[in-house]
Amino acid sequence: MWPLTIILLTNILLAMSQIHKIVLKERETLIERELKMMVGYSIELSATELVANEIIMDLKRKEIDYGFWNPKYYHLLKHFFEYKELVKDTKLYKILKSMPKGAVLHGHDTGMLGPDYVLELTYCDDLWICFKEDQSDVNFVFAKHRPTGWCATKWERAMDIRRTTNATEFDAKLRKFFTLVVVNPQEVYTDLDTVWDYFMKYFIRTGPLFTYKPVWEKYYYDTLFALREDNVMYFEIRTVLPPLYDLEGNIYNSVDTAKSYKRVTEKFKKDYPDFFGAKLIYAPVRSVARETLKNYIKVAKEIHKLMPDFLAGFDLVSQEDLGKPLKEFYPDLAKSGLNLYFHAGETNWYGTSTDENLFDAVLLGTKRIGHAFALVKHPLLMKEVKKRKIALEVNVISNVVLKLVDDVRNHPLATYLSQNMPVVLSSDDPGVWEAEILTHDFYVAFMGVSSRHADLKMLKQLALNSLYYSSYGEKHKLVREFQIRWMKFIGSILKMK
Amino acid sequence: MWPLTIILLTNILLAMSQIHKIVLKERETLIERELKMMVGYSIELSATELVANEIIMDLKRKEIDYGFWNPKYYHLLKHFFEYKELVKDTKLYKILKSMPKGAVLHGHDTGMLGPDYVLELTYCDDLWICFKEDQSDVNFVFAKHRPTGWCATKWERAMDIRRTTNATEFDAKLRKFFTLVVVNPQEVYTDLDTVWDYFMKYFIRTGPLFTYKPVWEKYYYDTLFALREDNVMYFEIRTVLPPLYDLEGNIYNSVDTAKSYKRVTEKFKKDYPDFFGAKLIYAPVRSVARETLKNYIKVAKEIHKLMPDFLAGFDLVSQEDLGKPLKEFYPDLAKSGLNLYFHAGETNWYGTSTDENLFDAVLLGTKRIGHAFALVKHPLLMKEVKKRKIALEVNVISNVVLKLVDDVRNHPLATYLSQNMPVVLSSDDPGVWEAEILTHDFYVAFMGVSSRHADLKMLKQLALNSLYYSSYGEKHKLVREFQIRWMKFIGSILKMK
Numbered sequence: 001m002w003p004l005t006i007i008l009l010t011n012i013l014l015a016m017s018q019i020h021k022i023v024l025k026e027r028e029t030l031i032e033r034e035l036k037m038m039v040g041y042s043i044e045l046s047a048t049e050l051v052a053n054e055i056i057m058d059l060k061r062k063e064i065d066y067g068f069w070n071p072k073y074y075h076l077l078k079h080f081f082e083y084k085e086l087v088k089d090t091k092l093y094k095i096l097k098s099m100p101k102g103a104v105l106h107g108h109d110t111g112m113l114g115p116d117y118v119l120e121l122t123y124c125d126d127l128w129i130c131f132k133e134d135q136s137d138v139n140f141v142f143a144k145h146r147p148t149g150w151c152a153t154k155w156e157r158a159m160d161i162r163r164t165t166n167a168t169e170f171d172a173k174l175r176k177f178f179t180l181v182v183v184n185p186q187e188v189y190t191d192l193d194t195v196w197d198y199f200m201k202y203f204i205r206t207g208p209l210f211t212y213k214p215v216w217e218k219y220y221y222d223t224l225f226a227l228r229e230d231n232v233m234y235f236e237i238r239t240v241l242p243p244l245y246d247l248e249g250n251i252y253n254s255v256d257t258a259k260s261y262k263r264v265t266e267k268f269k270k271d272y273p274d275f276f277g278a279k280l281i282y283a284p285v286r287s288v289a290r291e292t293l294k295n296y297i298k299v300a301k302e303i304h305k306l307m308p309d310f311l312a313g314f315d316l317v318s319q320e321d322l323g324k325p326l327k328e329f330y331p332d333l334a335k336s337g338l339n340l341y342f343h344a345g346e347t348n349w350y351g352t353s354t355d356e357n358l359f360d361a362v363l364l365g366t367k368r369i370g371h372a373f374a375l376v377k378h379p380l381l382m383k384e385v386k387k388r389k390i391a392l393e394v395n396v397i398s399n400v401v402l403k404l405v406d407d408v409r410n411h412p413l414a415t416y417l418s419q420n421m422p423v424v425l426s427s428d429d430p431g432v433w434e435a436e437i438l439t440h441d442f443y444v445a446f447m448g449v450s451s452r453h454a455d456l457k458m459l460k461q462l463a464l465n466s467l468y469y470s471s472y473g474e475k476h477k478l479v480r481e482f483q484i485r486w487m488k489f490i491g492s493i494l495k496m497k
Numbered sequence: 498m499w500p501l502t503i504i505l506l507t508n509i510l511l512a513m514s515q516i517h518k519i520v521l522k523e524r525e526t527l528i529e530r531e532l533k534m535m536v537g538y539s540i541e542l543s544a545t546e547l548v549a550n551e552i553i554m555d556l557k558r559k560e561i562d563y564g565f566w567n568p569k570y571y572h573l574l575k576h577f578f579e580y581k582e583l584v585k586d587t588k589l590y591k592i593l594k595s596m597p598k599g600a601v602l603h604g605h606d607t608g609m610l611g612p613d614y615v616l617e618l619t620y621c622d623d624l625w626i627c628f629k630e631d632q633s634d635v636n637f638v639f640a641k642h643r644p645t646g647w648c649a650t651k652w653e654r655a656m657d658i659r660r661t662t663n664a665t666e667f668d669a670k671l672r673k674f675f676t677l678v679v680v681n682p683q684e685v686y687t688d689l690d691t692v693w694d695y696f697m698k699y700f701i702r703t704g705p706l707f708t709y710k711p712v713w714e715k716y717y718y719d720t721l722f723a724l725r726e727d728n729v730m731y732f733e734i735r736t737v738l739p740p741l742y743d744l745e746g747n748i749y750n751s752v753d754t755a756k757s758y759k760r761v762t763e764k765f766k767k768d769y770p771d772f773f774g775a776k777l778i779y780a781p782v783r784s785v786a787r788e789t790l791k792n793y794i795k796v797a798k799e800i801h802k803l804m805p806d807f808l809a810g811f812d813l814v815s816q817e818d819l820g821k822p823l824k825e826f827y828p829d830l831a832k833s834g835l836n837l838y839f840h841a842g843e844t845n846w847y848g849t850s851t852d853e854n855l856f857d858a859v860l861l862g863t864k865r866i867g868h869a870f871a872l873v874k875h876p877l878l879m880k881e882v883k884k885r886k887i888a889l890e891v892n893v894i895s896n897v898v899l900k901l902v903d904d905v906r907n908h909p910l911a912t913y914l915s916q917n918m919p920v921v922l923s924s925d926d927p928g929v930w931e932a933e934i935l936t937h938d939f940y941v942a943f944m945g946v947s948s949r950h951a952d953l954k955m956l957k958q959l960a961l962n963s964l965y966y967s968s969y970g971e972k973h974k975l976v977r978e979f980q981i982r983w984m985k986f987i988g989s990i991l992k993m994k
Contacts, residue, residue, distance in 0.1 A: 030881075031856055037876055068818065071689060194569070350948045351948030363523060363524055379531065380531035404907075405904065414873075451848030
């Protein structure tokens with residue numbers, strides 16, 4: 001009898017292994033099907049891109065697998081301040097730096113450049129400085145003669161201080177006022193309100209330094225330069241359009257400031273014809289009375305009339321939880337006729353008025369949403385956003401520094417990427433946290449947030465998204481040039497082999 | 498001409514206000530439509546439930562709005578250890594405590610009761626204690642005579658130590674070994690691996706204390722008692738089924754341990770006939786060779802044969818990132834014929850083998866998923882899970898303590914709730930972090946994670962889900978009794994008014 005038993009057993013075992021194979025096949029198919037839902041997975045890579053992809057993915061997988069087994073030593077599980085310089089030495093970072101990244105669609109006027117740059121600005125002639133009595137803060141102003149008022153101690157020329165004291169020490173002291181970076185962020189920035197307080201103080205403190213017209217224009221010119229250096233080809237700047245001033249006592253209004261922006265943009269494009277320029281999103285502070293908002297809209301319309309191609313549209317800024325919800329401005333915003341690019345859902349407070357700004361932004365016909373951090377809790381809105389092709393301007397590092405999320409792996413971007421939401425990566429105020437103007441955000445998103453499987457297709461799509469969802473007029477030109485640069489980039493990676 | 502202008506203007510203004518109203522209406526409709534997608538929103542509340550709901554929602558909104566404007570002082574933005582005792586005094590906590598919460602479907606054998614209870618166990622006769630030389634750890638064993646081995650210092654009777662030294666101080670020292678709670682969790686538990694190390698040591702250290710058969714049975718009896726006190730009516734316990742021992746030198750195997758569980762369950766049901774009992778999920782550790790797994794399955798089958806109604810099914814436990822991925826056990830698990838209740842996706846590592854345990858769990862036909870923390874990054878699987886009615890056993894406090902997420906508002910549960918995923922709230926190992934056996938998890942989910950709008954309907958649905966997705970045989974009886982208790986609960990809230 002036993003030969004029959006053996007045959008039977010063999011058959012059963014064969015059938016078993018058959019079932020096992022079928023299940024494993026099903027597993028593969030399911031994972032594959034889901035991967036195809038990710039951002040970028042409709043892209044077909046060329047033969048050379050496939051080779052470049054393997055180089056990139058080898059590096060990515062090696063780093064992530066190291067982190068998986070050694071989480072204590074993995075950069076991306078620490079605070080951004082701890083690893084931001086360290087990662088710059090990695091091959092992957094360098095690749096991402098050299099990668100054409102498309103456009104920056106979410107960046108704020110005086111938050112783009114870091115403290116070393118701002119410190120340099122304090123070497124400009126005619127800058128006066130006043131320290132608070134306890135040295136805890138500092139005021140600036142440009143003037144021909146010693147200013148009066150706004151100072152409890154004494155206004156002194158920056159130049160004189162440097163001549164009469166230790167300039168190195170003085171610079172080190174000053175630099176601290178131009179950055180949020182500290183060695184112990186968890187202790188200093190105990191909660192979201194606290195870090196926003198420091199963040200707002202940066203803008204208030206540096207206001208009179210930056211709004212000196214020559215400095216304003218220089219800062220913006222150098223911002224464009226930094227973007228270009230970081231392989232960004234186009235910029236949409238959110239600006240509060242503050243009044244500028246000069247040494248002659250002239251005060252320039254918001255429309256003048258917009259004109260300044262336009263003039264500098266044109267100069268920059270002339271100096272660097274490979275850069276595709278910039279547009280403005282007028283984005284004044286949101287915590288205002290309705291009358292003020294009406295005035296904002298008037299200003300925006302005036303600018304639109306004067307420079308219809310230069311003004312992309314309108315937004316409202318500053319800490320969303322403390323500001324007015326959009327719904328309070330409904331009639332004014334609805335009938336404004338302006339293109340809207342609202343910040344919305346930059347909050348953790350699910351079901352509050354801030355959270356519901358997401359509904360208002362969508363209903364008001366926003367073209368893109370700034371942050372959209374809370375959108376992941378809104379299944380209906382997520383569908384609407386996809387259907388209406390409203391891009392999400394995601395700023396991961398900003399959300400970490402400003403304490404919406406600690407562990408980048410919990411950032412909702414992971415979910416948005418997994419569902420091919422119309423995501424655009426941006427950097428918000430990279431200078432204030434000493435990030436590079438865009439590369440760091442790509443690095444963190446790619447290495448910390450996206451799936452271990454997410455590859456060159458995703459990177460390319462994210463760059464392309466920033467062009468598709470921009471308000472640039474002739475997008476085909478933008479995309480064509482992008483493709484040329486992309487091929488060069490791929491070639492440069494292949495040389496690494 | 499101007500009367501005509503006025504008429505025209507009036508008409509325009511009227512039309513404007515009309516548009517405004519329409520937009521606001523659309524807004525309301527959209528928010529309403531999305532709310533209807535949430536967990537519990539198909540439930541129609543009775544007139545009395547509506548009144549109770551208003552009482553609950555007044556309390557909830559007041560607390561959340563306070564937090565919104567005073568985040569620095571809001572309990573739920575701190576670490577659980579900081580607020581766990583404080584919230585117990587709130588009205589809402591007391592309501593949730595008195596609320597019938599259904600079943601606990603995800604709890605581990607010796608993680609259910611807190612350090613005060615465990616300390617009491619060390620008063621049992623015949624307990625011997627051995628401290629490490631540096632006092633950094635402690636071993637226990639029950640024995641008639643002084644044990645030999647397993648001790649670098651000296652085995653001493655607990656009773657003798659208490660008699661010869663300061664018992665209060667000794668108890669305080671001992672208690673620390675029975676809890677993860679510390680005053681500075683962020684400093685002690687720097688990363689996930691570190692906290693898991695402490696967590697595992699708790700189980701290793703207390704092993705010989707708990708596996709003394711009389712203690713094991715007492716602990717389990719008292720666990721059922723604590724559940725009943727917390728208004729839980731049924732329990733599915735995940736157990737490693739360790740060998741038990743007694744003073745006579747007998748060692749009982751896993752099947753015997755299962756029998757112990759069954760006997761105590763029956764005794765408890767006799768003592769408290771209003772409790773609906775318990776079932777076992779045999780859940781040994783996952784970091785084993787395939788041969789060991791085969792043996793696990795053999796044991797599970799044996800138990801199933803002996804007590805088909807008492808064994809709910811099979812699972813694998815301990816730190817998922819460090820364990821074997823499910824796919825390595827595919828053929829054995831696929832053909833086991835057991836009901837499966839897998840832990841899966843208790844990880845932040847998107848796209849790794851741990852993350853993909855979610856696919857394997859689903860493909861292997863798991864009835865529920867333990868944690869499913871990472872599921873939010875898997876759009877296809879989310880659909881599958883909903884279609885196949887696979888419940889997600891979410892343990893928010895566990896995920897905070899074990900460092901998957903810091904800010905509870907970023908827990909993926911918020912997304913699961915928003916999409917009416919089949920969620921069941923549970924508590925994992927509440928004793929180890931000194932949480933109440935279920936109420937704290939309801940409190941944190943309701944006040945910290947769910948929408949400000951989420952109300953009694955959600956609470957009721959979550960309790961009902963724990964019954965629907967249980968493996969209890971006669972669910973209609975369970976649900977009928979639940980409804981009776983629910984009505985009493987509603988009555989008690991109404992009396993508060």
